[in-house]
Every structure is written in C-alpha cells, then in structure tokens.
Amino acid sequence: MQEKTLDFLPVASEPHACPKPSRKSKFKALLHVLILALVAGAIGTAAFHGGTSCGRKDSSIAETFDGTCGQVDVLFPQRHSQLWANLTATFGSRDYQSKTIxxxxxxxxxPTESWDAMGPVGEDPRWEVLAPFHEYLEKAFPLVYSNLKVTKVNTYGIIYEWKGTSPELxxxxxxxxxxxxxxxxxxxDEWNYPPFSGHFDGEKIWGRGAxxxxxxxxxxxxxxxxxxxxxxxxxxxxxxASGFDEEVSGLRGAATLAPVLQDLYGKNGFAFVIDEGSGFGKEYGTTFAMVGTAEKGYxxxxxxxxxxxxxxxxxxxxxxxxxxSAMLTHLESNPFxxxxxxxxPLYGSLQCLATHATNMPHDLRKLIRASTTSDDAMSKLTSTMSKDRSMKNLIxxxxxxxxISGxxxxxxxPEQAAAIVNHRISVTSSLKATKDRDVxxxxxxxxxxxxxxxxxxxVVARGSEGSLTLGDPFHDGLEPAPITSTDAAPFQVLSGTIRATFNSHRGLTGPDHIFVTPGTMSGNTDTRYYWDLAPSIFRYNHQNFGDVLIGVPKGIHTVNEYMEADSFMEMIEFFTMLILNTDESTHL
Ligand SMILES: [Zn+2]
Structure with a gap:
C-alpha cells in the first residue's frame, strides 16, 4: 500500500506526549477490524489490529453519538443459574481444562484432509480416513453418543439430535x-511441531485443524x-450437523446434510444456525466481536x-x-x-466502531457519524473505503x-482462446447483476x-469474423447469502451470550467490555447449503483473535496452525451458555 494513497484519511490530533501514529497504521487498523478475510473459499476470520492506548480518547463523542450499534445487555442463564454456577466451577477445574486440551x-x-476433485464416497479411498475419526469421536464423547440420536448421511456426514422436552420450540x-x-x-519442516501431532506446549495446541x-x-x-x-x-x-468436505465446497457433506435436516425439521425449522466464521479482538482500544451475518456470492x-x-x-x-487479450484488458481496466x-453489514460495523471504539481518530468518527444522515458524507466514506484494496474487495x-488457455x-x-474470470459478488448485488455487467x-x-x-x-449480437461466448462452465454460481437481521431475537440472544461469556471467562461485570457488530464473509462456509433452514444464520464461534495485525490468524490454511488452550476453553463456555440461553429464550 502506498502512503500517498492514504492522503484522504482524517487524522485526529494527538496529545503532545504521544508519538503520532502513521496515517497508514491508523487506516489499516480500521480496515483490519472489518476484514473477514477468507482463504481458499473456506473459513472466514476477522483480523483485528490492536488499538493503540496512546490515541486521543474520543469518549465524549462515543457517549453522545446515537449511532446504529445498539447493544443488548449481558445475558446469563436465569432458569439454569444454579446449573451455570456448577458449570463455571467445572470450567475452572484443572482436570477439566486438561481434558479439553x-x-x-x-x-x-x-488427519482428515480433504482434497480438490475427490471421487465419490465409497470410491475414492481418501475419504476413508474419516472412519477412524468417527471412531475417535464415539470413544471420546460416550455421553453424547449414548444420549443423542446420531445419524450418518453419505457415510461421513453426521447429524446429532438432542431432543428437547418441548417439541413446539x-x-x-x-x-x-x-x-x-x-x-x-x-x-x-516449517511447522514448529508436526502438523498432526496436536502437541500442547503448555499454552497452545498445535496442528492442522486446531x-x-x-x-x-x-x-x-x-x-x-x-x-x-x-x-x-x-x-x-x-x-x-457436521460436514466433511467444507474445504472443498461441501458438495458431499453439507449439501447432502441439508435436505435431510429440512426433511426432519421443515423449511425455516430452526431458530437459527451457527457455524464457523469469526471471533473477537481489539480495535482502537476496544474489544469487538464480529458476527458474520452475510456471505459474498461466487x-x-x-x-x-x-x-x-x-x-x-x-x-x-x-x-x-x-x-x-483485448477483452481481458478491458475487464481489468473497468473494475466493478x-x-x-x-x-x-460492513456499514453496520463502521457504525459500531464509531460508536464504541474509544480511541478512534476524531475526524474518522465524525465522517462515519455524518454518513448516517448526509449523502455527501456517505459518498466520501465510500470513496475512503474504495482506496483500500482489502476494504474495496470486501465490500x-x-x-x-x-x-487462460489458447x-x-x-x-x-489459434482457433480458440479462453479464460476464466472469478467473481466474488457483493452481498448487496446478485449473480444476474454480475453477469449482466460482464455482458x-x-x-x-x-x-x-x-x-x-x-x-x-x-444471443447478444451477430458478427462474421468469429465468436465470443460467455459461459458458466463449472455451474458453480452462488448468490450472496441472505443477510441475517441484527434486529431479530436470535442476534440479540447471541449478542447477550457473547458479552456474558466474555465477562464470565474474565471475571468481569458490567456491559461495556465487549461490543458486538455484524460482519461479512468474503468466502463461503457450509452454511451456503443451510439458507432454507433458518432466516438467521451466524458465522461465529467466539475465537479470541487477540491483537492480530494483518491477515488470517493462527496459521489457518497454512503452516503452524494453533489454538490457545484458554481460547478453546472460552469457546466451550460460549457454546454451553448459548445452549442454555436459547433454551430459556421465549422469543426464538
Ligand atoms: Zn473451516
């Protein structure tokens, strides 16, 4: 990124004693909190930049600005308060923690690796590694396997059902x-520990899939x-529901699980769906959880x-x-x-930052704030975003x-020449609009x-010197996912649970330790097959991304993937509390 491309950035005046951060780092900070970076069409993760503690605290604006990032209060189990207290004691025990590791x-x-272009289950032997994985799961979770109904779909897809006592919910x-x-x-050789060792070094669990x-x-x-x-x-x-080929598009896993789930529970038969996706981290001195409420199309x-x-x-x-070549050059000369x-949803993220991030530069906060009512400010904000490649690509x-071939x-x-142009479609656009624009x-x-x-x-036009054909050779077009509402009850329950888990894990009280914002996935998860199962779909599992500066954290899809034991423990607490809170909610 060239410094000169960042001249537009509004910069706050800093207290004299503080070293002035570069414009670049400030802008990057804003962008990285918003990036649900995606690798190879699979997991999206939020990358967060640690907010500087030596910035101007613009809390007066944060307090008075009535932004569009309302937060629900922490939500702890009520009916199950005693159970939650008992569970908290369990979570705190050394024995339990070492068992989770x-x-x-x-x-x-x-090593449950999935590869591109694998043959069908039953024909391609590479799927068979999933059999010992299933054996492991059954041995490791005896209570789950003896109390829940476990159904296999296409051999390795798994549906676990824990029947509630109130079937109308x-x-x-x-x-x-x-x-x-x-x-x-x-x-x-580049791995600190062998990639399938699951080595625990006292702090982190290392390995592919960690x-x-x-x-x-x-x-x-x-x-x-x-x-x-x-x-x-x-x-x-x-x-x-557990698919087994998410990293290679989910066609044999989630795609075969979805119709079975819909047969069992009906269209929109679930209160909500929650899958992998994003987590939480620090930005401008404030911790944000970013929930994936949208996925781009493809x-x-x-x-x-x-x-x-x-x-x-x-x-x-x-x-x-x-x-x-002329066609391709013309395409590249005319970006969307x-x-x-x-x-x-990313506008919602900006509003959350402007409302709650204590150290955001004053002018940037002002621009985001003004854009809620001023179209001029909105277009200036759009122009600001368009000057950063990451942000432009995400929006x-x-x-x-x-x-290319020929x-x-x-x-x-050459009688023929052909190229493939890959599009990731904005969550506010469509397949048709994308194709129409190419035509x-x-x-x-x-x-x-x-x-x-x-x-x-x-047929668009006739000519006599040859032909131009646009086509969809892989039949892999995917509309952007429906955007999950942040006003509906499921988002509220999830938000309150995120805030309560964060507090509980750290022994904090009060509402203002973490703020929840919507976010966008630039790639796809297995939820691409689950749109008909619930109107509210979340890509979030409460991973702690800490103060990651750039890119995808924790070696995801590359060497040295790991999970901090403490972060894993907090994920377990989150899933547990979410189950109890959704059980108690009368609004879902
Ligand atoms: Zn994944």
Missing amino acids: TWLSEAIQV KPVLFAAHQDVVPVETNTV SDDKSGLIGVLVALETLISHGYQPTRSIVL TDVEVKVASAGGHSSLPPDHTSIGIL KLEFSRDH GTTQAIDL GIKANAL QLLTGLASQFNLSFTAFGE
Whole structure:
C-alpha cells in the first residue's frame, strides 16, 4: 500500500506526549477490524489490529453519538443459574481444562484432509480416513453418543439430535466441519511441531485443524458432553450437523446434510444456525466481536473467443488470443464500481466502531457519524473505503482472471482462446447483476471485432469474423447469502451470550467490555447449503483473535496452525451458555 494513497484519511490530533501514529497504521487498523478475510473459499476470520492506548480518547463523542450499534445487555442463564454456577466451577477445574486440551489434541491427530476433485464416497479411498475419526469421536464423547440420536448421511456426514422436552420450540442448529486443509508435504519442516501431532506446549495446541474447524466441532461436542454430565435435559432441541468436505465446497457433506435436516425439521425449522466464521479482538482500544451475518456470492465466468484457424504466415490483424487479450484488458481496466450502502453489514460495523471504539481518530468518527444522515458524507466514506484494496474487495464485487488457455502450435493460428474470470459478488448485488455487467462491458468489443456474441445461452449480437461466448462452465454460481437481521431475537440472544461469556471467562461485570457488530464473509462456509433452514444464520464461534495485525490468524490454511488452550476453553463456555440461553429464550 502506498502512503500517498492514504492522503484522504482524517487524522485526529494527538496529545503532545504521544508519538503520532502513521496515517497508514491508523487506516489499516480500521480496515483490519472489518476484514473477514477468507482463504481458499473456506473459513472466514476477522483480523483485528490492536488499538493503540496512546490515541486521543474520543469518549465524549462515543457517549453522545446515537449511532446504529445498539447493544443488548449481558445475558446469563436465569432458569439454569444454579446449573451455570456448577458449570463455571467445572470450567475452572484443572482436570477439566486438561481434558479439553486432550480432546482437541487427539482430534487433530486424525488427519482428515480433504482434497480438490475427490471421487465419490465409497470410491475414492481418501475419504476413508474419516472412519477412524468417527471412531475417535464415539470413544471420546460416550455421553453424547449414548444420549443423542446420531445419524450418518453419505457415510461421513453426521447429524446429532438432542431432543428437547418441548417439541413446539424450534431447535437450534450448530454446524462444524470435520475436514481440514491438506498439509503440503514440502512445508512440514516449517511447522514448529508436526502438523498432526496436536502437541500442547503448555499454552497452545498445535496442528492442522486446531482452529479451522476442529476447535468448533470438538468445542460443541465438549459442551454437549459436559451438559449431559451435569444432568441437563433441554426443553429446546439441539442439533449439530457436521460436514466433511467444507474445504472443498461441501458438495458431499453439507449439501447432502441439508435436505435431510429440512426433511426432519421443515423449511425455516430452526431458530437459527451457527457455524464457523469469526471471533473477537481489539480495535482502537476496544474489544469487538464480529458476527458474520452475510456471505459474498461466487461465480466463474468463461470468456471464450473463436476465430478462423490457418497458417500463421497469413494471419489476420487479430488472432483469437489477441482478441481475448483485448477483452481481458478491458475487464481489468473497468473494475466493478464500489457500491456501499447503509444496509451493508460492513456499514453496520463502521457504525459500531464509531460508536464504541474509544480511541478512534476524531475526524474518522465524525465522517462515519455524518454518513448516517448526509449523502455527501456517505459518498466520501465510500470513496475512503474504495482506496483500500482489502476494504474495496470486501465490500464490492471483485474480478480475478485466474485461468487462460489458447493455441497449440507456434506456426498455427489459434482457433480458440479462453479464460476464466472469478467473481466474488457483493452481498448487496446478485449473480444476474454480475453477469449482466460482464455482458455489457464486452458488447462493444464484440462489435468492434465483428464477432457473434452469445452470453449464458442468449444471443447478444451477430458478427462474421468469429465468436465470443460467455459461459458458466463449472455451474458453480452462488448468490450472496441472505443477510441475517441484527434486529431479530436470535442476534440479540447471541449478542447477550457473547458479552456474558466474555465477562464470565474474565471475571468481569458490567456491559461495556465487549461490543458486538455484524460482519461479512468474503468466502463461503457450509452454511451456503443451510439458507432454507433458518432466516438467521451466524458465522461465529467466539475465537479470541487477540491483537492480530494483518491477515488470517493462527496459521489457518497454512503452516503452524494453533489454538490457545484458554481460547478453546472460552469457546466451550460460549457454546454451553448459548445452549442454555436459547433454551430459556421465549422469543426464538
Ligand atoms: Zn473451516
């Protein structure tokens, strides 16, 4: 990032004694808290920048600004207050804590890697590693397996059902996947500990899947096992669905679980769905939890040019490769215009920062605040966001030319040339708008080169020098996920639970230790198959991201993935309290 691109940034005046942070670091701080960075189409994680404690405290504005980031109070179990007290004692015991470490460590030791282009279950032997993983789960969680109904779907998908005593209450659906990103063999030496060792160094549990997503799966199972051991019986049913190929698109796992879940519980049959996603961390001196309430869409568009072949000693002015190159250059010269509206979840995130982050620069807070009522300020804010690549990519629709082919011989004119353009679609846009824009952008060039133009099966124009075809070769188009409401009861219960867990884990009281904001996933989780199961879908599992400066924390999808034992413990507390709070809620 060039410093000069950041000249727009409003900077607060600092107290004289404080070293003035660079504009760049301040702006990055804002951006990183908002980034639900995504790796390889799988888990999204929030990356947080630690707020400086030496900034101007703009608490007067924070206190008086009536922003759009209302917070619910901490929510502790009431009817189950004695049970919660007992559970808290259990969570605090050394023996229990060391058992939770063993649970996660042993789960990591079964290398449940999923690979691109695997064959069907039963044919491709690489799936078979899931069998010993299932054996491990059954051995490790005997109470879950003897008290809950366990159903296997497509051999390795698992549905755990804990029937509540009040069948009229909508159940809650937890989701977590069993598979992990493969470890590249040539990177094994870079790991501090062998990637499938599950080594515990006294503070962290190391290994592939420690964070993504065995901490989620094992965390929920530990919560269930612990609740059963305390004699708990839910009134509201609890369901856990576990796919086994989330890292390679979920087609054999979550996609086969979804119709079974819908058959069992009906359309919108769940109070809400909660899957892997984001966590919490510090920004501008204040701790925020970012709940993924939206996921971007996805499509791969093939741009294919065909023209007459022949000997290259008698060439036309433009070969199919030359024409394709012109098309691709034109696409890259015309990035999607950034549309940022007040109903975008990231706008909600900005409001939360402006309202609650104590050390946010004054002018930035002022701009965000003004944008709630002023269209001029809104467009200035949009312009501010568009100047940062990360933020622009997270808010808007993106394009990336990822594959190209054409030509087979040095002295033969290529009859065909093709490229694949990958789009991640803004949560406020659509597949159709994305495709329409590609068609509109290339229509002029098709005419200029006198090509027949067919786009997604429709004839757009006729020509005589060849053809241009846009298509969807992988049939993998995915609309942006429906945006989960932050006004509805499920978000309120989740928010209160997040705040209560944070306090409980640290022995704090009072409402202002952590603030909850909506956020956007730039990639997809297994929830892409669960849209019809509940209107409220959350991608959040209460991982502690601390003060990560940039990128994806905890070695997710790369070397040295780990989970702090204390953070894992807090995840278990979160899942447990969420079960109790949803059981007690009369609004879900
Ligand atoms: Zn994941």
